[in-house]
Amino acid sequence: MGKDLKGKELGDGLSQKKDGRYCARFTDRFGRRPEYKSKSLSECRKWLKEQKAMDTLEQNVVDDGITLDQYFLTWLDIHKYGIIKDNTKAGYIVHYKKHISPIFGKKKVSEIKKIQIKALYNNEHRQGLAYETRNRTRKMLQDMLERALEDGLVRANEAKGLKVIRDEEKEPRVLTSDEQRDIMRAVSGTFYWNLLETILGSGLRPGEAYALEEKDCDFDKRIIKVTKTLIYQKWEHAGDTQKTFHIDGPKTYTSIRDVPMSDLTYQALQRQIIQKKIVAKRQHAGNIVIPEGMENLLFTTKFNTPICTQNVIDDLKKKIDALNIMRDDMEQIELVHVHTFRHTFATRCIEAGMQPKTLQKILGHATLQMTMDLYVHVTDDRKQEEIGLLDEAVNKIMKDDNDNIIPFVHVS
Structure with a gap:
């Protein structure tokens, strides 16, 4: 139990520093010791009460600074380890880099909101992206945020419950x-x-x-x-x-x-x-x-x-x-x-x-x-194979007599 500079008891987690500021501190469910300092004792009491309540309800997060790009690697290497095939993993990486990272990659996981995710889904639909592409975006975001919730990185799965639209007349279901x-x-x-x-x-x-x-x-x-x-x-x-x-x-x-x-x-x-x-x-x-x-x-x-x-x-x-x-x-x-x-x-x-x-x-x-x-619905995996044929053709053209790839030189 802390005291102020005059020796008066302030209560658990509260104390007063030599500079006169009050300090609130407690140990959360992650073993951390977050603290808050203010010249106002009432503000410190209010902060301590709110933080303890959030900790009890498990509404606080273990690290509110991690970005989605950083967590994506954790999600792949830990949560998907041993349960997806190598070609599936490769597909996730390609899809994430192209469709998700440009929008949310640098954003803190804890700051991604439902309205922003819905806006992404709507934008992909307006761009005319195939249902399978848009649905993979949905599945990946929902699963990443669900695992982030389990890991204590977010307070809620903001992607849960959101759906993407399939136009059955223009885009019937096709098996991959x-x-x-x-x-x-x-x-x-x-x-x-x-x-x-x-x-x-x-x-x-x-x-x-x-x-x-x-x-x-x-x-x-x-x-x-x-x-x-x-x-x-x-x-x-x-x-x-x-x-x-x-x-x-x-x-x-x-x-x-x-x-x-x-x-x-x-x-x-x-x-x-x-x-x-x-x-x-x-x-x-x-x-x-x-x-x-x-x-x-x-x-x-x-x-x-x-x-x-x-x-x-x-x-x-x-x-x-x-x-x-x-x-x-x-x-x-x-x-x-x-x-x-x-x-x-x-x-x-x-x-x-x-x-x-x-x-x-x-x-x-x-x-x-x-x-x-x-x-005629060319599936995502087929499109990736087709672009691979282009890569092979370009590499073949650019090989020298010793089978080395000649790098492109950009001339200004």
């Missing part, structure tokens, strides 16, 4: 290469595996795949004949009182087409023909009623009935939830729709160098513009 690999491994050998591989290898619309029959598959010519689609809707004009399965014509006249079988699709359809025969024999002693004209559908439920997309989505969700248990918070796979596999097929085709006009015919689009606007 890593997501595609992990999801297809997870569904391999399961009931809807052949269906998903067929769509992923052919770009069929889900309804077109659901409506396929064995007779539509020409394995000699390696062609799928698309002439119809399966719809699950309430058709009041047809007297429906509830949602019912209907076989209808394709979406547009250009949707009637022959789709070439990739190796992936060829093998999936061959497996599905065998699976269909097994399922058809298990009709529970004939108790299952199959709608007229749909007895020969190649892709069905486990009960040999027509497929509703929700059946597949529910099954996919279980597989993805199981995958996410073993994935880092930032690498969680988001909800996947069956149509996502069509979008992914189109994107992989463009990445592989397929001509857009050819892709238009395979997808059954009426115009080339529709194909380009809706389905």
